[in-house]
Amino acid sequence: MAQSLRINHDISSLDGYVSIQNDHRHLREPVTLRQDRWDALAPGELNMNLLAQNRIIGQSRGPESLHFDVLRTRIFAEISKQNWTKLAIVSPTHGCGKTNVALNLAMSFSKQSDSRTILLDLDFQAPAISRLMGMGNGPALSSCLLAQEEFGHIAKRFGTSLAVAGDEHPADLQSDLLCSQKLSDALATIEHVYQPGLMLVDTPPMLQFHDIADITPHIDCALLVIDAQSTAAREVDLCERDLARQTNVLGIVLNKCHESECEYQVL
Numbered sequence: 055m056a057q058s059l060r061i062n063h064d065i066s067s068l069d070g071y072v073s074i075q076n077d078h079r080h081l082r083e084p085v086t087l088r089q090d091r092w093d094a095l096a097p098g099e100l101n102m103n104l105l106a107q108n109r110i111i112g113q114s115r116g117p118e119s120l121h122f123d124v125l126r127t128r129i130f131a132e133i134s135k136q137n138w139t140k141l142a143i144v145s146p147t148h149g150c151g152k153t154n155v156a157l158n159l160a161m162s163f164s165k166q167s168d169s170r171t172i173l174l175d176l177d178f179q180a181p182a183i184s185r186l187m188g189m190g191n192g193p194a195l196s197s198c199l200l201a202q203e204e205f206g207h208i209a210k211r212f213g214t215s216l217a218v219a220g221d222e223h224p225a226d227l228q229s230d231l232l233c234s235q236k237l238s239d240a241l242a243t244i245e246h247v248y249q250p251g252l253m254l255v256d257t258p259p260m261l262q263f264h265d266i267a268d269i270t271p272h273i274d275c276a277l278l279v280i281d282a283q284s285t286a287a288r289e290v291d292l293c294e295r296d297l298a299r300q301t302n303v304l305g306i307v308l309n310k311c312h313e314s315e316c317e318y319q320v321l
């Protein structure tokens with residue numbers, strides 16, 4: 055059974071999940087080989103007001119980002135041990151908070167200035183990351199997957215260690231994008247050229263619209279985000295089993311879990 059961690063932006067307690075390990079180790083050794091390509095990515099600017107409005111707090115160095123920093127540390131410990139680099143953030147249904155967790159985790163990882171993290175929005179039917187970060191209406195990740203644009207032209211680099219790519223609008227060909235060899239090729243190229251320590255991918259809801267099996271062959275592991283207020287136990291069970299058949303399940307995040315309302319339980 056996967057272990058779990060509950061996340062609430064207003065509380066500070068944490069339970070379960072994998073143990074905390076040394077936070078000062080690097081996500082792989084820093085690679086200088088592709089530094090020029092990384093540096094050449096168009097710089098994006100963090101709009102702090104927009105981030106706060108959208109509940110993106112992982113970039114903070116204060117106590118508000120504690121949950122995500124702890125989650126980052128635990129993920130880091132596990133993926134380093136296993137030599138994994140591609141992590142999908144998944145959830146059973148809409149609105150559980152996977153985009154929020156993906157963004158906050160990416161921000162938290164970006165505080166490790168000597169490693170590279172790439173965040174990709176693979177929810178082509180309802181992309182949100184570009185909008186939530188105020189990235190504007192530039193060329194989209196879907197065009198990169200269709201080999202119409204290079205990743206270097208569509209991604210934005212925030213600071214020295216985070217690059218983000220997504221679509222501003224729903225893509226017409228979303229099923230083609232996920233079903234085909236294109237996703238595999240694109241991820242392989244991005245990994246080869248930019249050599250990130252971690253690629254985080256946001257995904258469509260597992261039990262709606264799309265089969266997560268289109269994505270799992272291309273990633274190393276997954277983190278299941280559930281809405282502690284509304285996700286049914288049978289949905290968690292179904293998704294956890296389904297995921298475990300397809301990839302490595304790092305754990306479960308109980309999102310929107312208010313201390314007073316929801317008892318912690320290992321799922």
Ligand SMILES: Nc1ncnc2c1ncn2[C@@H]1O[C@H](COP(=O)(O)OP(=O)(O)OP(=O)(O)O)[C@@H](O)[C@H]1O
Nearest residue numbers: 062063109145147148149150151152153154259310
């Ligand atoms: N821990 C939290 N506390 C309060 N609100 C949250 C929390 N996490 C996410 N939200 C809010 O819940 C809504 C849904 O979150 P989010 O978009 O991240 O979910 P999602 O799983 O990506 O949904 P979708 O499947 O539609 O893409 C957003 O308005 C977000 O700001």
Ligand SMILES: [Mg+2]
Nearest residue numbers: 152153177182
């Ligand atoms: Mg989302």
